[in-house]
Amino acid sequence: MAAVDLLEIITPGILASIQDAGRQGFGEIGVAPSGAADGYACRIGNLLVGNLENAAALEITLMGFQARFLTETVFAVTGADLQPSLNGRALPMWTALKAAPGDIVDLPSPVCGCRAYLAVGGGFHLPAVMGSRSTNIGAGFGGFEGRMLRAGDRLPGCRPAHYLSCAGRSIPDTLKALPVSEWVLRVIPGPQHEQFPAASRRQFYEAAYTVSGKSDRTGVRLEGPTIEKEAGAPDSILSEGILCGAIQIPGDGKPIILLNETVTGGYRKIAVVIAADLPLLGQLAPGDTVRFQETDLSSALDLLRRVEAAVDWVRGNFSD
Amino acid sequence: MPPMIRHLGDRGLLVELGRGIDPAVNRRVKQLHRIIARERPHGVVETVPAYASLLVVFDPLQASPEALKRQIIGLCDFEDAGPTEDRTVVEIPVVYGGEAGPDLDAVAAHHGLSREAVIGLHTGTVYRVYMIGFTPGFPYMGELPEALDTPRRDTPRTHIPKGSVAIAQRQTGIYPAVSPGGWQIIGRTPVALFDPRQETPSFLTMGDAVRFTPITAEEAAQWPL
Numbered sequence: 001m002a003a004v005d006l007l008e009i010i011t012p013g014i015l016a017s018i019q020d021a022g023r024q025g026f027g028e029i030g031v032a033p034s035g036a037a038d039g040y041a042c043r044i045g046n047l048l049v050g051n052l053e054n055a056a057a058l059e060i061t062l063m064g065f066q067a068r069f070l071t072e073t074v075f076a077v078t079g080a081d082l083q084p085s086l087n088g089r090a091l092p093m094w095t096a097l098k099a100a101p102g103d104i105v106d107l108p109s110p111v112c113g114c115r116a117y118l119a120v121g122g123g124f125h126l127p128a129v130m131g132s133r134s135t136n137i138g139a140g141f142g143g144f145e146g147r148m149l150r151a152g153d154r155l156p157g158c159r160p161a162h163y164l165s166c167a168g169r170s171i172p173d174t175l176k177a178l179p180v181s182e183w184v185l186r187v188i189p190g191p192q193h194e195q196f197p198a199a200s201r202r203q204f205y206e207a208a209y210t211v212s213g214k215s216d217r218t219g220v221r222l223e224g225p226t227i228e229k230e231a232g233a234p235d236s237i238l239s240e241g242i243l244c245g246a247i248q249i250p251g252d253g254k255p256i257i258l259l260n261e262t263v264t265g266g267y268r269k270i271a272v273v274i275a276a277d278l279p280l281l282g283q284l285a286p287g288d289t290v291r292f293q294e295t296d297l298s299s300a301l302d303l304l305r306r307v308e309a310a311v312d313w314v315r316g317n318f319s320d
Numbered sequence: 321m322p323p324m325i326r327h328l329g330d331r332g333l334l335v336e337l338g339r340g341i342d343p344a345v346n347r348r349v350k351q352l353h354r355i356i357a358r359e360r361p362h363g364v365v366e367t368v369p370a371y372a373s374l375l376v377v378f379d380p381l382q383a384s385p386e387a388l389k390r391q392i393i394g395l396c397d398f399e400d401a402g403p404t405e406d407r408t409v410v411e412i413p414v415v416y417g418g419e420a421g422p423d424l425d426a427v428a429a430h431h432g433l434s435r436e437a438v439i440g441l442h443t444g445t446v447y448r449v450y451m452i453g454f455t456p457g458f459p460y461m462g463e464l465p466e467a468l469d470t471p472r473r474d475t476p477r478t479h480i481p482k483g484s485v486a487i488a489q490r491q492t493g494i495y496p497a498v499s500p501g502g503w504q505i506i507g508r509t510p511v512a513l514f515d516p517r518q519e520t521p522s523f524l525t526m527g528d529a530v531r532f533t534p535i536t537a538e539e540a541a542q543w544p545l
Binding site for chain 2: 264273301
């Protein structure tokens, strides 16, 4: 009775999938967290429509997404600006809006950023697998039938009528994480940074890298100056646990920033993006420019507290 | 021996308990993994065991890395459980060669061995599961007899069937689901290595002892017998 068909996918675009705050605690059996690549945008979207921040939302990549609402629903679009519209009229982002049955939401093409989030009041009514509704696309479980969405998929909602009163909510501009196209990511030197020659490390912090079109939900691949390892050192190291934000240098010397789909790896990590900047990784679009700036643990903690204070403000402002 | 602890950004500590692929080191990794799971230090989100290291993931809003480091060093002060710690041997049936193991002949030729000799060497050893990684449920097992030390394929395959049993250098592994990969495929098992809907999703866990047993394609088709 609780579940109703809420949204029908007309075109999924490059990649649309169900994601939430991710699947923690299964690294020992090789299961990565998955989850929204821009966790901040996903959390705020959920809070806007009256959900808990870890509810399941739709993650939409770059362009070509179109869907039809099947029931009266409150929804919010956050994250990348993909020029969202409702029935052809531009809609405000970071705002809870009401949709009627038959309304068509469009996210045609990017202005800035890479991934937008469509959160709906009540969330998507899908079974949690190993504690999460995130889609593990590589292993084929979680989310909607364990896969990326296709045209014709009908996503069930959960009591959307109970959330309609959230329509009209929005947040101050200062709390909107607006994507840019030139990024500075703050990093802590990685566990193997001293295994790179000083000249390579200097180059890593001085260079401007370009986000490659081969990037995906597993990692952001960068084009630019290659990072040389010490002469004669093997390409790989003994595999060890890794985290989202770890910057690996594989044999070809081109940095890869890992996202949330990998638990172990056998390449050296020159640096690791700080927790406060992890949501930005989900917005790095092909062609964007990336620079790295070294920081320390105490600054990283201050910056993370600022991000959490923003989420706290939204949570507090909308709690009944 | 005190562990070497390195920072993996602002929410990870990489605890190195030794070097290389060594059962004694890996046993210590498993022991520390268990101790942390039991003691649940404040702020720890999860731990990821690997060959010689344990990654401790924590919430920096809940725990300071310096305090956590000191706590971990304290927890590392334990007696080695010794080689008898986990000796229940898990038997994994394998169809060797043919369609199930397309690289068996190449591996045999590489070493100047017969197919039967390769199968005999692969089934004649009890392996340790050093870690689970790469994809959900993928066991990294070792050590393969030196006579089977084989390089990875020059060109990785893009589509390796589920259940494929493979070797690379001194390691052997099983692909739990269809995936790309560069290891040499010598056989296939009908055993399901990973099922997210089970209470215990992974058939194997780190530290398990594994022995392969040869079966025929007919037996595999009717598995479980």
